[in-house]
Amino acid sequence: MSSVSSLRTAEIIAVGSELLGSTRLDTNSLYIAERLAGLGIELHAKAVVGDDRADIAAMFREALVRTDLVIFTGGLGPTDDDLTREVVADVLGLPLSIDDSIVKSIEQRFARRGMKMPPVNVRQAQVPHGAEVLANPNGTAPGLLIRHDGHLIVLLPGPPREVNPMIDALCAGPLLECIGTERLYRARLFVAGRSESSVEEAAQPLYSKWRDETPPIATTILASPGQVELHLTIRDPDREHAQVRLRHAQEDLHRAVGEDVFSTDGRLLEEIVGEHLVARGYRIAAAESCTGGLLMARLTDVPGSSRYVHAAVVSYDNEAKIDILKVPRALIEQHGAVSEPVAVAMAEGVRALTGAEVAVAITGIAGPGGGTPTKPVGTVVIAILIPEQPAFVRTFSFVGGRSMVRTQAAQAAMDRVRRLLQSSAR
Amino acid sequence: MSSVSSLRTAEIIAVGSELLGSTRLDTNSLYIAERLAGLGIELHAKAVVGDDRADIAAMFREALVRTDLVIFTGGLGPTDDDLTREVVADVLGLPLSIDDSIVKSIEQRFARRGMKMPPVNVRQAQVPHGAEVLANPNGTAPGLLIRHDGHLIVLLPGPPREVNPMIDALCAGPLLECIGTERLYRARLFVAGRSESSVEEAAQPLYSKWRDETPPIATTILASPGQVELHLTIRDPDREHAQVRLRHAQEDLHRAVGEDVFSTDGRLLEEIVGEHLVARGYRIAAAESCTGGLLMARLTDVPGSSRYVHAAVVSYDNEAKIDILKVPRALIEQHGAVSEPVAVAMAEGVRALTGAEVAVAITGIAGPGGGTPTKPVGTVVIAILIPEQPAFVRTFSFVGGRSMVRTQAAQAAMDRVRRLLQSSAR
Numbered sequence: 001m002s003s004v005s006s007l008r009t010a011e012i013i014a015v016g017s018e019l020l021g022s023t024r025l026d027t028n029s030l031y032i033a034e035r036l037a038g039l040g041i042e043l044h045a046k047a048v049v050g051d052d053r054a055d056i057a058a059m060f061r062e063a064l065v066r067t068d069l070v071i072f073t074g075g076l077g078p079t080d081d082d083l084t085r086e087v088v089a090d091v092l093g094l095p096l097s098i099d100d101s102i103v104k105s106i107e108q109r110f111a112r113r114g115m116k117m118p119p120v121n122v123r124q125a126q127v128p129h130g131a132e133v134l135a136n137p138n139g140t141a142p143g144l145l146i147r148h149d150g151h152l153i154v155l156l157p158g159p160p161r162e163v164n165p166m167i168d169a170l171c172a173g174p175l176l177e178c179i180g181t182e183r184l185y186r187a188r189l190f191v192a193g194r195s196e197s198s199v200e201e202a203a204q205p206l207y208s209k210w211r212d213e214t215p216p217i218a219t220t221i222l223a224s225p226g227q228v229e230l231h232l233t234i235r236d237p238d239r240e241h242a243q244v245r246l247r248h249a250q251e252d253l254h255r256a257v258g259e260d261v262f263s264t265d266g267r268l269l270e271e272i273v274g275e276h277l278v279a280r281g282y283r284i285a286a287a288e289s290c291t292g293g294l295l296m297a298r299l300t301d302v303p304g305s306s307r308y309v310h311a312a313v314v315s316y317d318n319e320a321k322i323d324i325l326k327v328p329r330a331l332i333e334q335h336g337a338v339s340e341p342v343a344v345a346m347a348e349g350v351r352a353l354t355g356a357e358v359a360v361a362i363t364g365i366a367g368p369g370g371g372t373p374t375k376p377v378g379t380v381v382i383a384i385l386i387p388e389q390p391a392f393v394r395t396f397s398f399v400g401g402r403s404m405v406r407t408q409a410a411q412a413a414m415d416r417v418r419r420l421l422q423s424s425a426r
Numbered sequence: 427m428s429s430v431s432s433l434r435t436a437e438i439i440a441v442g443s444e445l446l447g448s449t450r451l452d453t454n455s456l457y458i459a460e461r462l463a464g465l466g467i468e469l470h471a472k473a474v475v476g477d478d479r480a481d482i483a484a485m486f487r488e489a490l491v492r493t494d495l496v497i498f499t500g501g502l503g504p505t506d507d508d509l510t511r512e513v514v515a516d517v518l519g520l521p522l523s524i525d526d527s528i529v530k531s532i533e534q535r536f537a538r539r540g541m542k543m544p545p546v547n548v549r550q551a552q553v554p555h556g557a558e559v560l561a562n563p564n565g566t567a568p569g570l571l572i573r574h575d576g577h578l579i580v581l582l583p584g585p586p587r588e589v590n591p592m593i594d595a596l597c598a599g600p601l602l603e604c605i606g607t608e609r610l611y612r613a614r615l616f617v618a619g620r621s622e623s624s625v626e627e628a629a630q631p632l633y634s635k636w637r638d639e640t641p642p643i644a645t646t647i648l649a650s651p652g653q654v655e656l657h658l659t660i661r662d663p664d665r666e667h668a669q670v671r672l673r674h675a676q677e678d679l680h681r682a683v684g685e686d687v688f689s690t691d692g693r694l695l696e697e698i699v700g701e702h703l704v705a706r707g708y709r710i711a712a713a714e715s716c717t718g719g720l721l722m723a724r725l726t727d728v729p730g731s732s733r734y735v736h737a738a739v740v741s742y743d744n745e746a747k748i749d750i751l752k753v754p755r756a757l758i759e760q761h762g763a764v765s766e767p768v769a770v771a772m773a774e775g776v777r778a779l780t781g782a783e784v785a786v787a788i789t790g791i792a793g794p795g796g797g798t799p800t801k802p803v804g805t806v807v808i809a810i811l812i813p814e815q816p817a818f819v820r821t822f823s824f825v826g827g828r829s830m831v832r833t834q835a836a837q838a839a840m841d842r843v844r845r846l847l848q849s850s851a852r
Binding site for chain 1: 443444446447448449450451452453455456457459460463469470471472473474475476478481484485488491492646648655657712714717718719720721722723725726727729730731732735736737738739740741742743745746749750779780781793794795796826827828829832
């Protein structure tokens with residue numbers, strides 16, 4: 001059985017020179033971090049190294065000093081570049097040998113596609129002495145689990161669709177068996193429509209209180225365009241005690257921040273909006289100008305969104321606003337395309353065109369060009385029509401570049417729909 | 427002057443516990459990697475560590491063994507959590523002292539906003555003995571540059587808007603002075619509409635040839651949904667020689683892969699499509715179903731896209747296809763919403779509605795639900811109308827989950843528009 005008495009800390013090492021360029025990030029670590037957090041295993045560090053024997057070995061040796069669990073992703077492919085198996089075996093002093101049952105399963109995988117296994121793939125059947133083989137349902141390279149000197153070392157392939165189910169299986173099996181009794185519990189609150197510093201100000205008195213309790217609740221605040229996240233963590237041997245305390249803390253925080261909180265369980269704004277729409281039996285339509293389809297793309301990113309997403313018009317130029325949405329030309333000439341009367345007319349136009357109960361219109365200046373002294377880059381007008389409520393329309397000033405302005409505009413539009421639906425439900 | 431004779435390798439250490447969770451990635455490293463690559467400095471590894479004194483120190487010590495240049499981001503704030511300055515000074519054995527001119531400049535920064543500097547911010551004025559101070563135009567924490575024992579150590583703040591201009595200044599100044607004469611040069615080719623293995627097969631003979639030349643050209647292949655990238659790199663003291671060889675290699679590769687190559691200078695597909703549209707004086711309109719606005723959102727992500735993006739309809743349900751795009755109900759009943767006749771009718775409908783010269787329609791099954799034995803999840807039909815050409819329509823089978831299918835569908839639609847415009851230009 002395991003020589004690891006209580007797994008508490010982990011480190012992730014992603015192997016692959018392509019992850020060191022300017023276009024790719026190691027995203028596997030996000031999923032792994034979340035699953036480890038679920039087990040109360042704390043991530044101490046994560047690293048990316050190129051396909052270099054010495055660099056991989058150095059990172060691995062150092063990780064062994066710091067942590068109980070080391071998870072590698074990548075470098076298990078069949079080519080000479082794929083070094084993880086060899087380096088790990090070498091550092092631990094374990095001989096490698098070919099596992100015939102793995103060879104057979106790789107051969108079968110190729111055969112199912114009517115292909116013959118290239119000889120080079122035999123490399124993927126190498127197993128360090130004493131390692132357990134982890135099934136990889138979505139690829140040729142199996143994973144490996146090594147128990148060594150009080151450490152757990154896991155080798156996983158690189159592609160996310162292969163890694164994720166393997167991590168799930170690990171967390172439900174070998175890792176679950178190795179965690180101690182004192183675990184880490186977490187809670188989150190997501191906030192929209194309010195600045196990080198304003199959220200911090202409201203939450204600060206609670207932070208200080210929790211920090212002095214036993215065991216303390218630790219807090220972290222994170223901001224991204226249009227969203228602020230509050231994360232609470234507690235380490236406690238008593239699961240029920242931890243969960244009760246976290247729930248109370250979350251409730252206190254929710255009260256302090258108020259209705260700007262849109263999610264207390266990690267769900268995204270597009271999911272929350274979707275649920276409100278389903279609950280009311282409403283369909284939603286949008287008329288997007290500066291966001292160019294971003295709002296709809298986010299709403300439809302949710303599986304099952306076809307229950308409530310009806311249609312949208314991207315009216316990127318004035319003619320489209322006039323021809324398709326029937327915005328009066330005179331209105332645009334008098335107030336400009338980025339104005340409250342035009343936003344309302346766009347929303348009315350898309351509602352008339354589609355028959356959806358909820359209509360959203362966004363018109364603004366995303367930049368870098370197009371700004372004026374009275375309507376600088378970042379000026380965005382949002383109009384929303386909801387049954388039995390007066391039209392909502394507001395002019396926002398967002399900071400940042402083109403992409404940030406567009407992201408914030410789509411986020412603000414969804415958040416306002418959420419608030420209007422919430423208040424109409426009362 | 428610098429004791430670093432020739433800066434060739436670098437490592438980035440991002441400091442911050444918030445970067446170890448499941449929601450945040452260190453994105454600064456992408457920008458830094460790109461700028462370092464421009465100077466021919468190779469990134470050996472990058473790491474993320476939490477706000478922990480021992481972990482930061484360990485990562486730093488190890489980085490010093492491996493590389494010439496160590497760049498820290500984050501951990502320069504004013505609070506007790508911000509440890510980078512102290513740990514670096516400690517590891518290098520350099521005393522820290524308060525720099526009065528930094529205190530003054532932070533005080534002035536606060537004063538400009540009508541505020542008094544909180545006493546805690548004095549921490550940000552601590553400077554290790556002998557370090558150079560790097561101006562931070564967008565924040566209170568200045569950067570620091572330390573030359574120590576043949577190494578260059580750079581401390582930068584965490585927020586991207588503060589880091590990026592500081593990296594630019596470093597690359598134009600201190601780093602530029604320290605790089606040797608032998609530099610790294612790069613070229614890229616982006617490919618769409620072809621699998622990674624098929625591109626690899628076409629490129630393989632060239633790879634082998636280049637690897638044996640002096641100096642060798644190294645190649646990397648990267649795949650993401652709907653896109654394959656070929657990266658060529660060469661390390662050479664002679665700039666002109668390197669560039670000529672890279673250009674020839676790029677041309678050979680372009681010939682081998684053919685018209686699936688859409689970019690040889692790093693430009694994205696949406697930019698290339700935009701240029702073709704501008705060159706022909708065409709406007710584009712789209713009718714999107716399963717992609718829900720994603721195609722338009724990408725096209726309009728390009729600054730200046732208002733020159734050619736006209737309008738789009740997101741017809742997420744059948745009624746929207748019938749009411750707005752005038753797709754005959756009988757056509758949907760006979761062939762299904764995901765079919766070539768319906769895709770063509772959607773394209774015709776959006777062209778009639780908008781008057782745009784180029785019309786694109788996408789209808790498909792993104793999943794996870796909605797698949798049938800004859801039309802499984804991943805089935806996507808794309809139709810494109812271009813003046814003076816017969817209608818293009820094709821049924822694609824994409825693999826992967828909802829998000830991957832949507833991404834590939836938008837990418838394939840843009841790629842087909844590119845091909846049709848390219849061929850019509852001949």
